[in-house]
Amino acid sequence: MNRDWLPIKTTPWTLGLILLALLLLIQITALPQRLDYWLYDRVITANPVQASDDVVLVTIDELSLNRLGRWPWPRNLHAELIAKLDQAGAETIVFDILFAEPSPDDDELAEQMHDHGNVILPAYLSPPTSQYLLSEQLPVGPLASAAAGLGHAHVELDSDGVARGLYLYNGLGERLWPSLSLAATGEGPQRAKTEDTPPYVNVRDQYRAVPLIGGAGSLPAYSFAQVLTHAPAPELFSGKTVFVGATAAGFGDILPTPFSGLSRPMSGVEFHANVFSAQARSLLIRPAPDWVSALLALATILVFALALPPMRPARTLLACATAVVALAGFYLFMLLVLRWWVPLASAMIVPFLAFPVSSGLRLAMTNRFLNRQLDDLARSPQVALPAPSGRHPTQLLEHLQALFQPTGWLLTEEGDILSRRNLCPADIPEDLTPGDWLHDSNRSWIQLLRGDTRYHLGLLLPNDLGREAIQRYLGRLHLEQTARANRNARPNENISARIERVRVATDRLNQMQQFIRRSFERMPDGIIVTDELGVIRFANGHIEEWFREPMPSLGGLPLVRLLEGHDPRETPPWHETVSDTLTLRQSRTVDLRIRDKDFLIHFAPFSLPDTDQQGIIANISDISELREQQRQHREAIDFISHDVRSPLVSQLALIEQLKRDPSHIEQSQLEQLGRLARRSYHLAEEFVQLARAEQLTETRFYECEFLAIVENARDSVSEQAVEKQIQLQLQGTEDLWLRGNAELLERAVINLLTNAVQYSPGGSGVSIQVFRAGHQACLTIADEGSGIDPEELPYLFDRYRRQKSSELAGVHGTGLGLSFVKTVVEKHRGEISVSSTVGEGSAFTLKLPIADPLA
The missing domain is CATH 3.30.565.10 (Histidine kinase-like ATPase, C-terminal domain)
Structure with missing residues (x-):
C-alpha cells in the first residue's frame, strides 16, 4: 500500500517533532519572554486594582525643595514631620530615605521615632565604592535602634527594564531583610534557606508581581513642606500608613512600570506604597515555576499533533484560533482570579506555528501524492478502445469478414498466401502505399507493415449501393502502426504544472468512466459497445443474463456473430444492419427475440472525443412488458367493440322487424331504438374522450x-x-x-x-x-x-x-x-x-x- 499519502499514521509524529524543534529554537531568542511581559502588561493595565484606604504619601517634591532648601535637610525636619504625623494619628510611618551618615540631629530624630513607636527605615544593599564588595547600607546606630523595623528598598527590574515586582526578602549571608511594605506590617528579618552563605552574596526570596493601582500619581500624596507648615490633619493621616520619600525630578528612584514605561516613571516610594496596598488586600501575584510553562507548551504540542492531522484543512484555522482563545482564557483566570502568573507565551506560540506547519505538511503530502498519481497514470493503460493498427492482419481480415461479408478476399505475407477467396496475388496493384487503401471498382487493397514483415490485404465487396460507403469507411480506418509518444517522462516539479497534468488525466478518465458507468451499467437496458470493426469491447450485465453468454466470451466476439447465434434472420441480415450503422453513420432499430422474450435493439454510431476512434453502441430494451400491454389493449378494444356491437346488432334487428311490418310501428319500439342508438353513441364518445385525455x-x-x-x-x-x-x-x-x-x-x-x-x-x-x-x-x-x-x-x-x-x-x-x-x-x-x-x-x-x- 502506498504510505506517502496516509497522514493519520505519519503526520502526528512529524508535526509534533517539528513544532517541538521550532519552539526550542524560539526559546533561544527573547521572543517568549517579551511576549510574556507584553501579555502581563496588557492585562494589568486593563484591570487596575483599587487602592487601599490605609495608604498615603508624603513626598519630597519640587515645592518642598524650594521651601526647605537644598538636600540634604537637617534631620530635625524629619523629626518635626514625624511629630506632625503622630499628632494626626498616623499608625505607621515608612521612610524611603537612607540615613546612613551621622548627623548632629540624629538624637532628636531618634527620640521622635521612639515616641511614635512605629517608624520603618530602609536598608540598602550596595558596595560603598566600586572597589568594595556588596555590603549592607543601614541607618546610623541611634536611628536603627529607634526604628520599629528595617526593610529593604530594592525593586526588581525585569530584562526589559520595567519594574513589575520585587522580592519580599533580600539580604546578604544568612539574614534576609523584608521589603519596606512587609516591614510596615511588622515582619522582621529571617534566615536564608541556604546555610553557610558567604556574607557578600546577595540572597533574594519570594518574588511577587505587583498589580499597580495605576500610573505615577495614582495614590493620594501630600507635599513634605505643606505637612510641616500646616496644622496636623487627622482626617488625612489618622490610622493610615504613611510612606515618605522623594518624588522630585532627578531626585530619588525612578521606575518604569507597565502603566508608563519610560515616558512617565514612578518614584520608588510610590511603588513601595503600591506594594503595601496590594499586600494589604492580598492581591500580590505569585509567579508559577518554570516547569509549568514548559509543561503547558508540551501539552499544547501534543494536542495539536494528535488533533490536526485527521482534521479537515478548512477547520485547522478555526482549531488554532480556538486554542489561542482557550489559552488566553486560562491565562486570565490564573492571573486575575487565582493570582498566579503563568508564563504562557511558549504555549501560545504553538498554535501560530501549528497552522503554517500543518498546512506545509499537507502541501508536501499533496505534492507527493500528485507525483505518485502522475507516475501511476503514466504507467497505467490508457482508457480507450484498442486501435486497429495494433492488430495482426489475420485478425483484421477476420473482423472485416464478419463486418462487411465480402464476396472475396486475399491476405498475403511477403508473397505467401495466408487466406484467399475469389482473388489471387496477380490482382494486387503495384503502386500501393503502406497504410493507405486503394479502391478499384469493387476491389479494395491495402499494404500493411508489421515490424519488418509486409502484408497485402484485399477485399472483394458486393457491387451494390453500400459499396461506396464501405470504401469511404475503410479510408477512415488507421491500420498502420505509428510511433508512440514518450509516456515515461518525469512530471514537472512545478506544483501548478503537476496539478494541471493530473486534472487533464483525471478529466479523461472521468469522461470514460462516466460514459461507461452512468450510461451503460446503471441503465435498465442491455448495452453493447463495439469498436470500429464491430467487435464487442464492452457489455453490461443484462447482455450476459439475456444472451446467457459468460462475460469473458463476449469480449472480442463480433456483434454480428452474437446476434446470428441467437436470432438468425435473412431479411435484413445482421451483418448488413451493423455495417450500415458504421459506414453510413446512421442509427438502426430492429426487433430481437431471445428465448421467448421480445427485445428492441437500437444501433447508434459514436466517436470518442479528441480521437478518430469510432464504434457502435447497441442498446437492447426488453419490450416484453410493452407487448403484453399491447395485448391487453387489444383485449380492451375487443371489449369495447363487443359492447358497441351489441346495441348495434339490436338496432339492426329492430329495424328489420319494423321494415317487415311498417304499418304497425309502435312508440315503444321507436323509444327502444333510440335508447340503443344513444348507448352506442355514448360508448364510442366515452372511448374517444378517454383517448383524448390520455394524449x-x-x-x-x-x-x-x-x-x-x-x-x-x-x-x-x-x-x-x-x-x-x-x-x-x-x-x-x-x-x-x-x-x-x-x-x-x-x-x-x-x-x-x-x-x-x-x-x-x-x-x-x-x-x-x-x-x-x-x-x-x-x-x-x-x-x-x-x-x-x-x-x-x-x-x-x-x-x-x-x-x-x-x-x-x-x-x-x-x-x-x-x-x-x-x-x-x-x-x-x-x-x-x-x-x-x-x-x-x-x-x-x-x-x-x-x-x-x-x-
Missing part, C-alpha cells in the same frame, strides 16, 4: 375559469335532472382561474354530474360546491343516492370497472367515465377523492392548482 399535454393548456366550466357542465345535464325531478344546487361565486383544457375539464364534470343524477332517486338533490382552498380550486359534487359499496371504492376509477350493485339495478355503463375523470384531473396535476356511505349517498371532490396562487 393531453400542457401544450394544449390555456387560461380558463373554473366556475364557468362547472356552470356549463350543470347546464348540460340539467335536462336529465329535470326528467328525474332532481334539483342541481350550485354554490360558489368566486372566479377561480386555472391553466388547463376547459373542454376536457367540462367533460369530466359532466361525467360526475351525470353519474350523480343517474344514481340518485327521483325528487332528491345534487349539491355542487365550487370554492377555493389555499392554492387549489375545489369542486365537490354530493348526491343522495344509494352510495358505493366499501369493497368497490379502491377499484372505482379502474378502466372498464362497473359497480356490481349498479349492474344488478339495471343501470348499465361502460366503466370508462370515472377513469376519464381521473385521467383528466391527473393531467392537470390535481387530485380526486370520493367519500360514500351506503344508503346515504356519495361525494366526489376535485382539487386543481390555481393558475396564479398569489392573486
